[in-house]
Amino acid sequence: MNQGPLVFLGVFAAVIASWLGLVIVPHLQFGQQDMVVLEETGESYPGGRSGLALQGAEVYREQGCYYCHTQQVRPAGEGPDLKRRWGVRRTVARDYLRDQPVLLGQMRLGPDLANLGARETNRTTLLLKLYNARVLIPNSLMPRYPYLFETRKLPPGATPSGDALPLVGPFAPPPGFEVVPGPDALALVAYLESLRAEARFYEVFPTPPPKADTNQVQDALSPTNGPPTNAVPATNATVTP
Amino acid sequence: MAAASDSTVTPAPPRARPAEVDTSCRWPVLGLLGLALAWLLVAGVLAVLASIKLHGPGFLAEWPWLTYGRVQPAAGHAFVFGFASQIGLGIALWLIARLGGTWLTGGVGLLLVGGFWNLGVALGVFGILLGGGTGFESLEFPRYVPPILMTAYVCLAAWGLIAFGRRRPGDLYVSQWYLLAALFAFPWLYASATLLTVYSPLRGVLQVAAQAWFAHNLATLWLGFLGLGSLFYFLPKLTGRPVPSRSLAVFGFWSLAIFGPLGGLQRYVGGPFPAWMSSLSVVASVLNLFGVVAVALNLYPVVRAAPRLPGEAAMPALRFARLAYYAYLLGAGLSSLSALGFLRRTTQFTLFTPGLDHLWLDGFFALAMLGAAYYVVPKLTGRDWPSPGLTRLHFYCQVVGVGLFFVAYAAGGLVHGTTMNDPALPFFYVIKRYLPFAATGTLANLILLVGYGALAAHVAWLITRWCRDVCAPLARELLEPTATAQEVKA
Numbered sequence: 001m002n003q004g005p006l007v008f009l010g011v012f013a014a015v016i017a018s019w020l021g022l023v024i025v026p027h028l029q030f031g032q033q034d035m036v037v038l039e040e041t042g043e044s045y046p047g048g049r050s051g052l053a054l055q056g057a058e059v060y061r062e063q064g065c066y067y068c069h070t071q072q073v074r075p076a077g078e079g080p081d082l083k084r085r086w087g088v089r090r091t092v093a094r095d096y097l098r099d100q101p102v103l104l105g106q107m108r109l110g111p112d113l114a115n116l117g118a119r120e121t122n123r124t125t126l127l128l129k130l131y132n133a134r135v136l137i138p139n140s141l142m143p144r145y146p147y148l149f150e151t152r153k154l155p156p157g158a159t160p161s162g163d164a165l166p167l168v169g170p171f172a173p174p175p176g177f178e179v180v181p182g183p184d185a186l187a188l189v190a191y192l193e194s195l196r197a198e199a200r201f202y203e204v205f206p207t208p209p210p211k212a213d214t215n216q217v218q219d220a221l222s223p224t225n226g227p228p229t230n231a232v233p234a235t236n237a238t239v240t241p
Numbered sequence: 242m243a244a245a246s247d248s249t250v251t252p253a254p255p256r257a258r259p260a261e262v263d264t265s266c267r268w269p270v271l272g273l274l275g276l277a278l279a280w281l282l283v284a285g286v287l288a289v290l291a292s293i294k295l296h297g298p299g300f301l302a303e304w305p306w307l308t309y310g311r312v313q314p315a316a317g318h319a320f321v322f323g324f325a326s327q328i329g330l331g332i333a334l335w336l337i338a339r340l341g342g343t344w345l346t347g348g349v350g351l352l353l354v355g356g357f358w359n360l361g362v363a364l365g366v367f368g369i370l371l372g373g374g375t376g377f378e379s380l381e382f383p384r385y386v387p388p389i390l391m392t393a394y395v396c397l398a399a400w401g402l403i404a405f406g407r408r409r410p411g412d413l414y415v416s417q418w419y420l421l422a423a424l425f426a427f428p429w430l431y432a433s434a435t436l437l438t439v440y441s442p443l444r445g446v447l448q449v450a451a452q453a454w455f456a457h458n459l460a461t462l463w464l465g466f467l468g469l470g471s472l473f474y475f476l477p478k479l480t481g482r483p484v485p486s487r488s489l490a491v492f493g494f495w496s497l498a499i500f501g502p503l504g505g506l507q508r509y510v511g512g513p514f515p516a517w518m519s520s521l522s523v524v525a526s527v528l529n530l531f532g533v534v535a536v537a538l539n540l541y542p543v544v545r546a547a548p549r550l551p552g553e554a555a556m557p558a559l560r561f562a563r564l565a566y567y568a569y570l571l572g573a574g575l576s577s578l579s580a581l582g583f584l585r586r587t588t589q590f591t592l593f594t595p596g597l598d599h600l601w602l603d604g605f606f607a608l609a610m611l612g613a614a615y616y617v618v619p620k621l622t623g624r625d626w627p628s629p630g631l632t633r634l635h636f637y638c639q640v641v642g643v644g645l646f647f648v649a650y651a652a653g654g655l656v657h658g659t660t661m662n663d664p665a666l667p668f669f670y671v672i673k674r675y676l677p678f679a680a681t682g683t684l685a686n687l688i689l690l691v692g693y694g695a696l697a698a699h700v701a702w703l704i705t706r707w708c709r710d711v712c713a714p715l716a717r718e719l720l721e722p723t724a725t726a727q728e729v730k731a
Contacts, residue, residue, distance in 0.1 A: 003418075007417075008425055010495065011421075011422040014501075014502055018458070019433060021521060022451075022503065022506060023437065023454055027443055031444050061376040064308065064313065065310055067313050067314065072509075072512045078586070079589065080661065080663070090511070090513075093446045093447075096446050099445065101375060101376035102449050103376055106509065107590055108591065108661065109675075110672075139669065140298070141295065141298055141672050143310070144302040145305075147304070
């Protein structure tokens with residue numbers, strides 16, 4: 001018996017089945033997802049990034065930042081992400097609609113960056129971390145990116161420009177020189193500042209606590225129910241997209 | 242296959258005599274193996290650089306093309322596409338010809354196509370180092386590379402299929418199923434994943450789903466099946482003990498082929514996907530264990546059997562293959578277990594995952610394939626390995642390197658995960674705790690590199706000897722022409 005065709009067709013079917021299951025069916029399920037209008041502000045979410053931030057996303061990809069940093073916040077129960085304040089809610093598919101490529105990452109040698117723009121608002125801190133993270137955190141393992149910066153000579157008698165990094169001690173450039181961020185560093189920082197996944201919309205709203213009178217009715221109907229405050233976990237409850 | 246009885250199976254004697262098979266395979270297979278070895282060295286050096294940079298961020302920090310985020314994927318891609326895929330193809334072509342009892346046609350054409358594949362890999366690795374990575378792990382090669390690789394692959398696999406089509410009639414042997422499945426699966430996986438991530442990307446996180454699906458199948462359906470195909474041939478061959486049950490082999494094969502491909506998203510549990518997607522992958526990972534257990538049970542008596550010939554106790558191929566079997570069990574078992582909550586909650590996003598990948602690629606796959614190469618190369622060149630010492634050195638370096646890396650990263654991953662899961666501990670403390678384990682990885686990679694070096698030196702030695710024996714008489718004939726008939730008369 002010639003079993004070649006059997007193996008061929010069987011494996012073909014298995015690969016197609018997995019492809020349908022993990023790629024195509026999800027595509028049919030939420031591949032047509034679109035921006036959502038936030039009720040509070042009337043803005044659509046996710047909003048577009050600035051041109052500079054889009055360039056920064058390219059730098060982020062080129063430097064392979066996603067080999068050490070994730071950009072995804074898992075729900076409570078799946079990890080410490082919320083307790084570590086890496087986000088106020090889990091991330092959902094809609095948060096990434098405008099990203100190309102989507103750089104989720106699957107390694108946390110460094111902290112998660114999904115909401116970096118929300119928690120780190122000091123641009124100089126971000127620039128210093130990129131230049132040499134050990135300026136701020138001794139023994140940090142983050143790679144240095146000196147090539148994103150320019151060490152330039154100051155004209156005699158001039159003071160460092162406003163852009164110059166405030167480097168002191170062992171990290172300071174030689175006297176008469178200053179370190180200023182190059183275009184790629186500024187773009188990357190603009191991108192990092194744009195990282196926010198904290199908007200609330202129906203997929204990610206915490207399940208609202210039940211109304212008091214409803215609970216009273218329920219309590220009356222079923223005396224085994226716990227107190228209303230414990231009936232539904234009010235925070236971080238998740239709805240899958 | 243479905244109607245197969247529970248009779249024992251062994252590789253049947255070939256139609257073309259083994260020597261003829263080997264002659265037809267000589268240049269293409271040796272070429273692929275040689276180029277694979279070159280990529281193994283490149284990947285080894287890049288992996289050492291990457292692991293040093295992981296714990297010494299000041300090391301070579303001035304050069305953008307050597308930053309960790311580029312060296313790390315470059316090392317991985319050089320290993321998977323340069324070494325693993327190429328040695329896998331080489332061994333698969335030889336096995337297909339040998340098991341089918343037929344000649345491998347293609348000769349020089351195959352070598353040229355092999356060269357084309359290497360051009361693609363070289364462009365891709367340089368592209369990554371220059372910052373052209375696509376942003377998708379395992380699919381990082383810049384967009385001009387996949388067409389080159391696909392063209393080369395289709396030609397290479399076509400020669401394999403031509404040889405397969407001319408096999409002797411009769412039931413297929415277990416190895417042939419695995420090899421055929423792998424040869425068919427790769428182009429579908431690679432083409433569809435590249436298309437949906439790089440050329441015509443899906444919307445949002447669906448790209449990541451396609452990438453995760455591909456990365457998982459690259460390791461299991463492509464490299465995993467090539468490795469199993471090789472183990473199912475060499476273990477019975479070298480011990481002389483047949484695979485006990487054909488039915489069990491059928492069951493194992495189809496379990497792995499059906500449940501294996503559904504994995505991938507278990508690494509993104511809690512990620513921005515509908516929960517059913519990662520749940521499907523977790524369930525598939527657990528069901529996959531049926532196939533793993535079937536393979537394990539079927540090969541266990543073969544692995545435990547004594548070598549067929551007393552001299553073969555020292556045969557490197559058998560040693561490598563036996564260890565590959567145990568690495569397979571450990572790797573596949575832990576891969577399924579780590580998808581489950583109790584382990585995943587600690588190990589997700591930690592060093593544990595690269596440790597497991599390393600065990601799979603450098604342990605199971607590389608051991609199976611290098612063992613096969615230790616068997617095949619002497620057949621193709623007609624020369625034995627010149628130095629058992631160098632073989633031993635390579636073997637122990639490989640075992641110690643993989644073992645050390647896996648233990649360090651698995652333990653480091655548990656420490657990494659435990660500290661990270663405690664929100665009271667600041668992140669720099671997490672780094673401080675996993676640092677020593679990451680540093681041990683560098684030591685392991687250096688040991689592995691010494692092993693690869695020993696292998697390369699050994700191959701160079703073998704080729705030198707072979708050249709001396711084959712080329713020297715030829716050269717002598719050319720330089721000192723024998724007297725022609727006229728001269729003899731005169």
